[in-house]
Amino acid sequence: MHLNFPLVLVIAVAVSGFLALLDRVVLAPRRRKAVASYEAQVDVADPQTIERLEKEPLLVEYGKSFFPVLAVVLVLRSFLVEPFQIPSGSMKPTLEVGDFILVNKFAYGIRLPVIDTKVIPIGDPQRGDVMVFRYPNNPSINYIKRVVGLPGDHIRYAGKQLYVNGQKVEHELVEIVPDDEVPAGHPLQTLANAAIYREQLGEVTHLIRQKQLSQTPKPKEWVVPQGYYFMMGDNRDNSNDSRFWHSAEMPQELWGMVPDNYIVGKAFAVWMHWPEPKLSNLPSFSSVALIH
Template sequence: MRWFEIALVVLTLVTGVVWLLDRLVLAKRRTASQGLLDDDGEPWYVDYSKAFFPVLLVVLVLRSFIAEPFRIPSNSMMPTLLTGDFILVNKFAYGLRMPITNDKFVDIGAPARGDVVVFRPPHHPDQDWIKRVIGLPGDRVAYFDNQVHVNGVPVGYESLGTYQGIDSGIEMTGAEELVEQLPGRPHRVLERSSLPFLDPGQGEWVVPAGHYFVMGDNRDNSEDSRYWGFLPEQNLRGKAFLIWMHLDGGVDFSRIGESIQ
């Protein structure tokens, strides 16, 4: 959706410049020409700019600095988030950032372990992805035999039984649903313990300064830091906090208003 952000910024700037130019120069010229043969009506581009500039400005400010809507496009965050969930992302949780460039100009906070974050992955800088923060700067993170270890301490798990998927998530039916006791943020994950091949996502990593280690809650169906590396802090877009709609083969009203844990 980066194209939408670029278009929104450009349209806001263009309509704003026209509005300001009319207020400072063009309107005075029209007033001075009243009573002459010249047409003293507002040009169409001034009329449109005056109508759309306030709306575009409000949308740009809200979307860039307050909250931005996103749609979940894949199953990588099941069971926490499902394909078709429409979520809201807090854009000021980790600092205020400029539209398009994503450069931070006000430092407010930093991700906590367990936060669900939206970001631009280093290998796909034009896309917005969503994962969970597992490792903070300086942490030693390991993942072996479907178990996360943080700084040498294995994370505990509580089984909730066999998962039953629906709609686009039907492929995960039969996986084991567990509560992962991540320090400070217990949350649900999906695991398949009977896969017939060696998990290529196993390993141990030390998170460098200014970076984070992120993973999807659907552990066997997530392209995350286990495969492409660490998430730079400057690539963060915000913190996911609310599901405001679910549409995947129909509307699921039970998910509307659900907070993201």
């Protein structure tokens, strides 16, 4: 079960804000009235008694203290920038496991938190964008992939070659590297390599990764419905993505294209790398790297 953090944050802001408002409108005037009544009844007021009468209830004190902090976090996280951690290698070599990224929450329009309804349209995803979205079959989980198909596009993937609207998506070999995804002890571990290509997708030039020993998938074609986006990982042979939409090959992992209301935002920078969060393995705070 995944914690719905946006909902928890909204509830926390609402509760703390209510306590702050309750104190301002009802409780604080009542305390001042009690202090004034006490001072009118005695010749010399006892400081400790006045302090006790002026003391805020503990719950109210916490609510007033946390409200501004929580409200700022809610605004920043919901409408401006939100951090995410990369948990898998499906976007290698662009993003590695343990990368901490920043996501622009307003690039594709201002959306209300929790319900994700777009209230102010600003822009739409473009082919080649790296986008965070909610997993179509379990919206409580966030995924990150690259936008390959826009609404109305015809997508074809054949012989490990991508075609968009009948046009071959050009790519050129950059290097051959050892395939670090082959399990240790595998008989082909020393022979397995992966090819890194530079691909031009729309206006974006980026890197993709393909295993040299993997089987060539059967040719497939899709038409992207209106209001949906076709997503693929840069690690083309190790990414569960829109290519497996209604696929008999992976019935337990039916994926699907991503509807517009499941969009979270556009990933734009890596600010930290920490593959194993623990004290013995400190994070790397190299300079911020822009995501292409």
